[in-house]
């Protein structure tokens with residue numbers, strides 16, 4: 001191996017086996033959150049059962065005013081293979097379902113935004129209508 005290769009190797013991204021990715025969907029708003037678990041640094045050993053555990057609290061961007069906390073617990077065996085998991089406030093997503101879930105969330109948020117705008121427009125129309133009626137019933141103005 002050349003000196004250059006050694007340098008490249010030293011600066012290359014860490015082994016992807018080191019990362020475990022967890023994808024969840026918020027039960028309240030449907031936002032999809034992806035979190036990384038560093039299998040070297042994030043796990044703590046449960047010596048009684050010889051398993052590793054990690055507990056994560058995930059919170060979405062808050063972009064649509066949802067601040068739901070999603071609590072995730074992952075359990076790995078001594079070879080760092082996932083053996084158990086639990087979640088509160090959200091639902092686990094398989095990696096292949098992430099894109100669809102994200103699209104559904106974006107669609108839902110867009111529809112909610114359009115409905116809000118339509119509601120405001122209706123309120124504004126009603127307000128100017130009643131203003132017009134008021135000025136008709138008060139001819140002195």
Ligand SMILES: [Zn+2]
Pocket residue numbers: 026027028029030031060066067068
């Ligand atoms: Zn949410």
